[in-house]
Amino acid sequence: MQLLSVNLARPRTADYTDSPSHVTGIDKRPADGPVSVTAPGAKGVGGSGLTGDTIGDLRHHGGDHQAVYAYAREDLDVWARELGRELTGGVFGENLTTSGVDVNGARIGERWRIGADLLLEVSSARIPCRTFAGWLGEKGWVKTFTQRAVPGAYLRVIEPGEIRAGDPIDLVHRPGHDVTVSQLFRAVTTEPDLLPKLLDAGDALHPEARSKAMRRTASS
Numbered sequence: 001m002q003l004l005s006v007n008l009a010r011p012r013t014a015d016y017t018d019s020p021s022h023v024t025g026i027d028k029r030p031a032d033g034p035v036s037v038t039a040p041g042a043k044g045v046g047g048s049g050l051t052g053d054t055i056g057d058l059r060h061h062g063g064d065h066q067a068v069y070a071y072a073r074e075d076l077d078v079w080a081r082e083l084g085r086e087l088t089g090g091v092f093g094e095n096l097t098t099s100g101v102d103v104n105g106a107r108i109g110e111r112w113r114i115g116a117d118l119l120l121e122v123s124s125a126r127i128p129c130r131t132f133a134g135w136l137g138e139k140g141w142v143k144t145f146t147q148r149a150v151p152g153a154y155l156r157v158i159e160p161g162e163i164r165a166g167d168p169i170d171l172v173h174r175p176g177h178d179v180t181v182s183q184l185f186r187a188v189t190t191e192p193d194l195l196p197k198l199l200d201a202g203d204a205l206h207p208e209a210r211s212k213a214m215r216r217t218a219s220s
Helices: 073-083 130-136 141-148 181-188 192-204 207-219
Strands: 002-009 028-030 035-037 068-072 096-099 111-114 118-125 153-159 161-163 169-173
Touching (some): 068 073, 073 096, 118 161, 118 181, 118 192, 130 141, 181 207, 192 207
Parallel strands (some): 068 096
Antiparallel strands (some): 002 096, 035 161, 118 153
């Protein structure tokens, strides 16, 4: 398992973003050298975990539980064939483009060691938004992306470190439950009956997903 690229934003203004400033960081490009990764702080205050990256709308993105976003090269390749266009690393707004990692099959709370020092923990799934759709320019993109349920993973920073393209990715902890990134995504989008199952992930579950799961459990 390997890190193919570490991607940082090229901030741009756009009409398709809901950001109050109309600035978005979804246009991410591979970095030339090493990038430091640390926990950014609480959502609404902290942005990206990667030094030099930009989060355009802190209301909905960034913070400790969404510090890093990873997407698999293998899944990008499937999308590229379906859409009939090249999809370079970072084009989905991901910070990490991976190879050999089952990103959507990763369990919530799973931990990855990248390079010598960085330790990340899988926390949640990416939910498609208006900015993502506007950036790609594909008609009906939010619906298409949601139906496929290969959203990529958000991760929190457990131990800070410096990473670069080519670093190995080692799976160092896999929880005993079976709540995966894909399952979480389906639970909070198209299959709400799955919400109570998310609680099996324990403390590793993203607080917003936990709240949804608890409300569903209380009402059932």
